[in-house]
Amino acid sequence: MEHRGVTVWFTGLSGAGKTTIxxxxxxxxxxxxxxxxxxxxxxxxTNLTKGLGFSKEDRDENIRRIGFVSHLLTRNGVIVFVSAISPYREIREEVRQRIGDFVEIFVNAPLEECERRDVKGLYQRARAGEIKGFTGIDDPYEAPTNPEVECRTDLEELEESIEKVMKKLTELGYITP
Structure with a gap:
């Protein structure tokens, strides 16, 4: 399969299915x-951004660093999949502008479904006040307003989500089957 460099940015709540897809x-x-x-x-x-916390400033810096690495790989012909909550629209847009070859995938599942899927118990701990600033509970998630693809993981099977992303990457000329 022929391809060219692109960053495919999977964003959504914890437990929405970003990593799975x-x-x-x-x-x-x-x-x-x-x-x-x-x-x-x-x-x-745990590696590149170790030491950053979960304040808005630290979250933005985390995304900037991921974006920097993504840009380096993308410009060298690598397809980069970023799977990160990246809750703030403004920083996602900043990274999009820096990278250029950027496809945003909104992995969308209702909060209740994400909580149901939560094997680590993070949502439960956040609701109990043990985790402060948890996205979707006491910190906002700003959904994309115009993503290239939206995967509704509560309504579609994994294969459907994969096919939607593949179709878009093909349409945009990043992959040629």
């Missing part, structure tokens, strides 16, 4: 011969 799609594209890297928010926070 990005990893499943990455397997498919790698098997087809694409150069692809995944920058998962949880993994990035």
């Amino acid at each position: 990005s990893h499943a799609l990455a397997e498919r594209l790698k098997a087809a011969g694409c150069k692809l890297e995944i920058l998962d928010g949880d993994i990035v926070r």
Whole structure:
């Protein structure tokens, strides 16, 4: 499969399905011969952005750093999947402008569904006041206003979400089957 560099930014609440979709799609594209890297928010926070907290300023800096690495990879012909909550619209737009070849995927599931899926118990801890500034509970999530793709993971199967993203990447000329 032919491809060119692009950052595919999966954004949504914790538990919406960002990692599930990005990893499943990455397997498919790698098997087809694409150069692809995944920058998962949880993994990035333990390595690249260790030491940053969860204030708005720190969250924005986290996204800027992920965006910087994504830009380097993208301009070198790599498909980059970023799977990060990235709750604020303004910083997502800033990163989009910096990278250029950027496709935003809104992984959308209702808060109640995300809470139901939460195997780590983070939402429960946030509701109990043990975690402060938790996105969707006591910190906002600003949904994209015009994403290239919206995956409604409460209403569609994983394969449908994967196909929607594949179709958009093909339409935009980033992959050629």
